[in-house]
Amino acid sequence: MAGDSVRERVVDAADRLFYGRGITSVGMDAVRDGSGVSLKAIYKEFPSKEDLVLAVLGRRHQMWTTGVEGAVERIDDPRERLLAMYDHLADWFGDSDFRGCGFINAFGELGGASPRIADAVREHKRSFQAYVDRLVADAGAPAALGPQLAILAEGAQTTAAISGVPDAAGVARAAARTLIDAAMSDQSAAGRA
Known part of the structure; x- marks a missing residue:
């Protein structure tokens, strides 16, 4: 072998x-x-088991990145690209084996006892935030929108896992559209002033 x-x-x-x-x-x-x-x-x-957990988290990071980026890359319009991540979440939440975010789960179980696992989880979340920030910049939206959109995605994952229904992705998508429209409208108004 x-x-x-x-x-x-x-x-x-x-x-x-x-x-x-x-x-x-x-x-x-x-x-x-x-x-x-x-x-x-x-x-x-x-x-050690911790080494195995870190390898699993590494795989989950790659799966997450591939899934989100794949959903976004299929869309041309920069504003709609901001919403594509929620479409990816909706697909994922519909999986019969969906149990929430593996990173949040790992942090909840081991984050307090394992600095290496806590660091891996934090790095994954930083990476996602940086990706959303790039999408926001590409759309010409204010930088403050990035953390708002990311926290909606994070909250949707937790809500879907706890509730056991995939509706959280659609709710987060609708809230994201409202935030995007408001941010872009505010920015346009500021540009005209």
């Missing part, structure tokens, strides 16, 4: 188990059983 395929199998199994059942409730024996990889081979790739 090649090292990469072992690593991928372990991360796949751990991601599925951690996301579905929670990190602290999943032991390494369950990861072994889910991946079909011996504990010895798992610990060769990941010296």
Whole structure:
């Protein structure tokens, strides 16, 4: 077995188990059983469970980035691109295995006990904020709009996970449109003054 395929199998199994059942409730024996990889081979790739959690978060970051950017890149209009992330959320919230944001879940479980996991979660959230800020700048909107749109997306994820219904994405999208329209209108009025 090649090292990469072992690593991928372990991360796949751990991601599925951690996301579905929670990190602290999943032991390494369950990861072994889910991946079909011996504990010895798992610990060769990941010296600690924390290392495995970080690898799972790395994969989740890539999945999130690919999904959001893919939804945005299909849209040409800069204002509509700001709303495309909420369309991505709506699709994700409709998945039968949706359990909320894996980063928020990991932070809730381990953020206080693991500085490395807390840092990984914070970096993921900073990265998303920076991306939204770039979209806002591309649309010619005021910079203050970026954090407002990002927090709507974050809140929608938590609300959808807790409520168990995907409607939060549509509500966040409608609120985002209102914020975008107001910000762009204010900016146009300021430009005419």
